Amino acid sequence: MNPGPAGIGVRVIAPDGTAVREISHSIGIRTNNQAEYEALICALREAAALDKDPITIRTDSELLFCQMTGRYRVRNPNIKPLYEEARRLMAGLTRTRIELVPREQNRDTDRLARAASRHCSSQYGKES
Numbered sequence: 001m002n003p004g005p006a007g008i009g010v011r012v013i014a015p016d017g018t019a020v021r022e023i024s025h026s027i028g029i030r031t032n033n034q035a036e037y038e039a040l041i042c043a044l045r046e047a048a049a050l051d052k053d054p055i056t057i058r059t060d061s062e063l064l065f066c067q068m069t070g071r072y073r074v075r076n077p078n079i080k081p082l083y084e085e086a087r088r089l090m091a092g093l094t095r096t097r098i099e100l101v102p103r104e105q106n107r108d109t110d111r112l113a114r115a116a117s118r119h120c121s122s123q124y125g126k127e128s
Contacts, residue, residue, distance in 0.1 A: 006030035007116020008039035009109040012046055019032070021046065022108075026116045036061040037082035039113065040068070044089035054095035058106065065100040 011022040023046065027038050040057065049053045059065055066072040067083060068090070074083045090096050103110070 003029050003031045003034070004034040005117055006032070006038075007113045007118075008035055008042055009111065009113035009116065010039055010043045011109050012043075013061055014018060014046060019108075020050075020059055023125065024113070024116045031078070033061070033063055033076070033079055034082060034086060035113065037079060038063045039109070040064060040086050041082065044086060044093065044096075046091065053093075054097070057096065057098040058101045059098065060101055060103040060106040060110075062100060065098060068098050 005026065007024065007026045010021075011019055012021040012023075014020050023042060025042070027035060030038065034109070036059065040059065043057055044055075063072065067074050067079075068086065074080050090098075
């Protein structure tokens, strides 16, 4: 359902490949694109708090990737403030890049987002 009960999943991975932190939050009723941006904002805030460089953000959202890299314009008025916040946060991190990865390489974050979405669904009395 879009929009519907949504959740975000973020994994912070150290250079050696170990998971430093996993974040899973229900975010209420959102579209899938809003949820992708909210996950990005969460990841950027976490990166800023950890104060580590360089930062690589991996996403399986083509829309988010293409908007953040300037390939697509942001036209949706519900996405614009999220995009602007993500750009502001990214500008505050000195060496940050974003990569588009296949969905199968993002299974762990998808698992976290689905778990949060199910929690949100139960709060709103809907099945996900």
